[in-house]
Amino acid sequence: MQLRPSFLKATLAVVRKDLSAEFRSRELLSAMLVFSMLVILIFNFALELEPATRKEVSAGVLWTTFAFAGTLGLNRSMAVEKDRGCLDGLLLAPVDRSAIYFGKVISNLAFMFIVEIIVLPIYSMLYGINLFNPGLLLVILLGSIGYIGVGTLLASMAVQARTREVLLPILLFPIVIPVLLSAVKASSGFLTGAPMTEIMPPLNLLIVYNLIFLAIAFMTFDQVVEE
């Protein structure tokens, strides 16, 4: 028997654990979904989504929804680990700590994607906008990776603080503003059919941000979970 499993195996084990726990309880996904629906409904009244302006504001409404639902999921996914002492168990495992980080990122991303996959058609149906644009889906993919990548690192810090749930959005939002801004810009570019020269700068920025922050999180996660 191999005592030290490979990095990939360890990562996948964390993902499998999270996914199977979630598919049995479904508490995280259902909370995120219901919350997203509520946010979209509130935006409908708050912004008076007129048919003429919908195309321009849709990107903003969608990303705000994803960001809020995302913090809900991130908080929950780390709080579960902390409350039931799972994190200590994970840390005792003879694997690279960053494997735990990437495992958590992948499972959080999976939840985020599931929410997005359900929200997008409902949004298109409610507001009569076709959101099935391959470009938009690419932006959502990249934006979610950046958001969850930084969010998972900060959530593992926030759950260890006294103010936990309150703290995560305060820590996370100012840091992920580049992601949200460039994602909104690129998404609305794709939705309004802007030329590619206008869409490429925010898209490049997203890719650069993702690379930098995933690398930083990879290097610092060890320090964050250390006892």
Add this chain to the structure above:
Amino acid sequence: MTPKPTLLKIFDWLSVICLIVATYLALVFAPTELVMGQVQRVFYFHIGTAWVGLLGFIFSALLGIVYLVTKDMKWDIVEVAAVEISVVFFFITIVLGAIWARPAWNTWWTWDPRLTTAAITELVYVAYFMLRAGIEDPDRRARFGAVYALLGGLSAPITFMAIRLFRSIHPVIIGAANENQEKMSMSGDMRVVFFFALFAFTVIFIDLFWNRIRLGQLQEKVERLKLKVM
């Protein structure tokens, strides 16, 4: 307790003198700007405080790395000192900028890249203190603070680039401007005041920084003594 070093005392006095001279130069000596009039005088302190504010934020990111590598508490004390002073200076920068913008742009605030980035950067470091306040264990607090200072220092320039995707109206005084931005230029006397203000705020920054580091060391000492008694 070690007495206050003489050099620090000299710095204390030097920074008071510098502040007085800089105020005189900015308010009296500097020529009145032709277009903007008297309100332009706020610019000298605006740049001075912005410069030391940014300096402290860059320091804190670098000190975060140093702490994470060495795990020596003294670097954490220096990092907190840098962030704390810079948060105050940066807040002054934003307020002075708003005072200038009211007559110049006819509004207290616009969502220009620099202004927005400044506001977000300020919020990052306010969050930094909220994070630290929520953690009791000193080692963990130092580690989290270092990681967050590093993340904040990295995200600020990227935020600036992200917001620059929209157009800027902030005047560019130093360095090359692109064609669609208004470029301001300074006369010789203005340049004297400008550089003196930069110098004055650098001195004030060093003085406050040093005092704050000393305060941090004393705080740590008190903590240790308390633990010994208990």
